[in-house]
Amino acid sequence: MRFGNFNDTSREYVINTPRTPHPWINYLGTDGFFSLISNTAGGYSFYRDARLRRLTRYRYNDVPQDSNGRYIYIQERALSSGASLGKLKGEPWNPGWKPTKTELDFYECRHGLGRTTIIGEKNGLRATVRYLVPIGTNAELQELVLENTSKEEKAVCIHSFVEFCLWNALDDFTNFQRNLSTGQVEVEGSAIYHVTEYRERRNHYAFFWTDAAIAGFDSDRDAFIGRDGDFTRPAAVLQGASWNSIADGWSPVASHRIEWTLQPGEKKRAVFMLGYIENPQHAKWEKPGIVNKEKARTLQNRFSDPGAFQAAWDELTRFWDEKLSHFSISSGDEKLDRMANIWNQYQCVVTYNMARSASYFESGIGRGIGFRDTCQDMLGFVHLMPEKARERLFDVASTQFPDGGAYHQFQPLTKRGNADIGGNFNDDPLWLIIGVAGYLKETGDWDFLKESVPFDNNPANTASLFEHLKRSFHHVTNNLGPHGLPLIGRADWNDCLNLNCFSTDPNDSFQTSTNKDGKTAESILIAQMFLYAAPDYIEICKRLGDHEEARAAETAARTMETAILAHGWDGLWFLRAYDDASRKVGSAECEDGKIFIETQGFGAMALVGNDRGYPKQALDSVAKHLDTPHGIVILDPPYKEYHLELGEVSSYPPGYKENGGIFCHNNPWVMIGEVRIGRPDRAFEYWKKIAPAYREEISELHRMEPYVYSQMIAGKGSRRHGEAKNSWLTGTAAWNFVALSQWIVGVRPAFDGLIIEPRLPSHVKHAVIQRYFRGAHYHITVENRKNDGPIQLSVNGSLQAGTMVRAASPGSTVQILVTVG
Numbered sequence: 001m002r003f004g005n006f007n008d009t010s011r012e013y014v015i016n017t018p019r020t021p022h023p024w025i026n027y028l029g030t031d032g033f034f035s036l037i038s039n040t041a042g043g044y045s046f047y048r049d050a051r052l053r054r055l056t057r058y059r060y061n062d063v064p065q066d067s068n069g070r071y072i073y074i075q076e077r078a079l080s081s082g083a084s085l086g087k088l089k090g091e092p093w094n095p096g097w098k099p100t101k102t103e104l105d106f107y108e109c110r111h112g113l114g115r116t117t118i119i120g121e122k123n124g125l126r127a128t129v130r131y132l133v134p135i136g137t138n139a140e141l142q143e144l145v146l147e148n149t150s151k152e153e154k155a156v157c158i159h160s161f162v163e164f165c166l167w168n169a170l171d172d173f174t175n176f177q178r179n180l181s182t183g184q185v186e187v188e189g190s191a192i193y194h195v196t197e198y199r200e201r202r203n204h205y206a207f208f209w210t211d212a213a214i215a216g217f218d219s220d221r222d223a224f225i226g227r228d229g230d231f232t233r234p235a236a237v238l239q240g241a242s243w244n245s246i247a248d249g250w251s252p253v254a255s256h257r258i259e260w261t262l263q264p265g266e267k268k269r270a271v272f273m274l275g276y277i278e279n280p281q282h283a284k285w286e287k288p289g290i291v292n293k294e295k296a297r298t299l300q301n302r303f304s305d306p307g308a309f310q311a312a313w314d315e316l317t318r319f320w321d322e323k324l325s326h327f328s329i330s331s332g333d334e335k336l337d338r339m340a341n342i343w344n345q346y347q348c349v350v351t352y353n354m355a356r357s358a359s360y361f362e363s364g365i366g367r368g369i370g371f372r373d374t375c376q377d378m379l380g381f382v383h384l385m386p387e388k389a390r391e392r393l394f395d396v397a398s399t400q401f402p403d404g405g406a407y408h409q410f411q412p413l414t415k416r417g418n419a420d421i422g423g424n425f426n427d428d429p430l431w432l433i434i435g436v437a438g439y440l441k442e443t444g445d446w447d448f449l450k451e452s453v454p455f456d457n458n459p460a461n462t463a464s465l466f467e468h469l470k471r472s473f474h475h476v477t478n479n480l481g482p483h484g485l486p487l488i489g490r491a492d493w494n495d496c497l498n499l500n501c502f503s504t505d506p507n508d509s510f511q512t513s514t515n516k517d518g519k520t521a522e523s524i525l526i527a528q529m530f531l532y533a534a535p536d537y538i539e540i541c542k543r544l545g546d547h548e549e550a551r552a553a554e555t556a557a558r559t560m561e562t563a564i565l566a567h568g569w570d571g572l573w574f575l576r577a578y579d580d581a582s583r584k585v586g587s588a589e590c591e592d593g594k595i596f597i598e599t600q601g602f603g604a605m606a607l608v609g610n611d612r613g614y615p616k617q618a619l620d621s622v623a624k625h626l627d628t629p630h631g632i633v634i635l636d637p638p639y640k641e642y643h644l645e646l647g648e649v650s651s652y653p654p655g656y657k658e659n660g661g662i663f664c665h666n667n668p669w670v671m672i673g674e675v676r677i678g679r680p681d682r683a684f685e686y687w688k689k690i691a692p693a694y695r696e697e698i699s700e701l702h703r704m705e706p707y708v709y710s711q712m713i714a715g716k717g718s719r720r721h722g723e724a725k726n727s728w729l730t731g732t733a734a735w736n737f738v739a740l741s742q743w744i745v746g747v748r749p750a751f752d753g754l755i756i757e758p759r760l761p762s763h764v765k766h767a768v769i770q771r772y773f774r775g776a777h778y779h780i781t782v783e784n785r786k787n788d789g790p791i792q793l794s795v796n797g798s799l800q801a802g803t804m805v806r807a808a809s810p811g812s813t814v815q816i817l818v819t820v821g
Helices: 221-225 235-239 294-302 308-324 334-354 371-381 386-397 428-443 446-450 465-477 524-543 547-567 597-605 614-625 667-676 680-690 692-702 732-744
Strands: 004-007 012-015 025-028 033-038 045-047 054-056 071-077 088-093 106-111 115-122 125-132 139-148 154-167 185-188 191-194 204-210 216-220 252-262 267-278 285-287 327-330 452-455 458-464 710-713 724-727 747-749 753-756 766-773 776-784 791-795 798-800 804-806 813-820
Touching: 025 115, 025 334, 033 139, 054 267, 071 125, 071 139, 088 235, 125 308, 139 154, 139 252, 139 308, 154 204, 154 235, 154 267, 185 216, 191 252, 191 294, 204 252, 204 294, 216 221, 221 235, 221 252, 252 267, 267 294, 308 334, 327 334, 334 371, 334 386, 334 692, 334 732, 371 386, 371 428, 371 732, 386 428, 386 465, 428 446, 428 465, 428 524, 428 747, 446 465, 452 465, 458 465, 465 524, 465 547, 524 547, 524 597, 597 614, 597 667, 614 667, 667 680, 667 732, 680 692, 680 732, 692 710, 732 747, 747 766, 753 766
Parallel strands: 776 813
Antiparallel strands: 004 012, 012 106, 025 033, 033 045, 045 054, 054 154, 071 088, 071 154, 106 115, 115 125, 125 139, 139 267, 154 252, 185 191, 191 204, 204 267, 216 252, 327 766, 452 458, 710 724, 747 753, 753 804, 766 776, 791 798, 791 813
């Protein structure tokens, strides 16, 4: 069952009912100022940090769900002949249905790239609301166009509404003894300024403004909704009134009242702006006690121009036209093309911007930017905005410790490591090598390795980025366990495999509770990652002239592979780990958790034991034990009981999350492995199973948005097999784009150019690929005769040996004909 449809021409998903199985959301903003918006106009806005600079309030896990947002209430009035307003008639309604939930005659939500349009129609009034955050602007804009589609004159009362958050989102919903006394606003014309704590330590404020003539306003929540009211039927809306209330403590809000009369066929328009302003310390005040509003007025004046909103809309269109021109494919398979050309790349950008901080599953409070997360996100993002990837990798490396370890997370506003979580997740250092190598391959920016980067953000202790990579590499070799395999620390990629936790206290966090010294439990996954990263690290060393380090790394890699072959192979698949007692994890000997996906996928990607046939055998075991109609489960059988020695992985009910769920993040590792061993059709079948566009027809089961990946789909051991959770912010986006673009489509950046090795599914006989790489345009035509056959390239009319095309001069165009089979 579908709840909408794709419009590939406008790059939108068009939702035709407000009653989606779960709120289906979008993100507004490209840099700095961001908003989450659902298909019923729910959500919130923040500046840079969803915890420390939240502008509007949102109540997670609320009942009813998704009942906070930016709302426009519309209520008809009886016509009046004099200056007085007519009586209200009919029910109040919202263009997005919520929060009044008044049934609409027509509803549509169009989620596009960085923008959303919601259309609602009731009793001959059609409201079209467009939302965006203009490029380079710290504000969310809302454009309301109200059209009288009836044959009679109509009088309308309109209320806008947002509820301010008192900046620190965690403190906002916990510290009521203070917060209910601190709220402050200033009002000037049609702008309501949220200035809580501005006179003290803050240099920033928010405002909500409209270009329409207003009949009144409210800034106190109790005045707006009434003593026993709520957002579904606020007192101001029900009475068609406003009281010009000034918040003084309690809960500041912003609402405008607009009174319009529309003739048949007439349209009227209003723009609303939720903005954020920072003032330098010396310019905080216009005069004593009055906030300096100069920057806000400038922004308001800019969008008072009737053409400014459309100009911002068009600029955003051009922005995405340019970004998505960096990679595209025309294959004849519309679902493949829409995921590759639009939605997967868009999700990669959103995931870069948000990391794992703010979604409808991540509250924006508990997590900042993850070290490993963002290094993986780079892989799917770097071809679109390499300059931003460079900046983020610098920030990530700056949270590294001198011994090569790292903070597991850091806050986006301060860019400092999160001490509450700390470090000792022993896979983190290797992701820095993988992320930086991906950046170097895309850009050829070798000077980046010479940048001076601090350790632990301490300017007194710095080293080159290359030295940071060295510390990362040797953090593994300096932390080996009894089998010569890497110690796992608190966890590796699977945060829930906590082999040193041993927690019996339900108040413990599995992520931060460590009750063992961690000198025994080992990770086969980190060992495989080491082998996967080693060739790039070795090449980097050679190109920087550090041949001694390159030789040492080659020796370390050989030693590591020997250890895996001796202690990491279980006979038909790779083991997952050794626990604190040196017992096998992920072995046929285990009662539950016999086989894990991670080590089969990464082992195949790294071709560990390839001369012995291990990658093929491991992937055959994946197909036999882990594959399902909805994707590949992370382990099988799920743990039925809590295992003290394994930690959180065994705490979930069977079939969910890390305990036998379909963790979409690591399914692509298996896809890449299948391509590497010569089975492209099986790789594509795995890709299809979790690709959102292919799951659209079962949206009533899947429940999450059919245009973006989710982190998890319930596994075969659950009661809800096929139901997804945790959409949008997941490494699934980047890794699926890597699997699709670099291995299935087969256009892969390398240190000296592009590797062109298409392994498209057999039903795609002809494809055209466009790739923008280091300033040059590559036009690639593929004839797919036999998709596992030999590959022949013709470059600018000349046959070429091999599949690596050297980087062309910026501004040039390269014509490539690829014959497969």
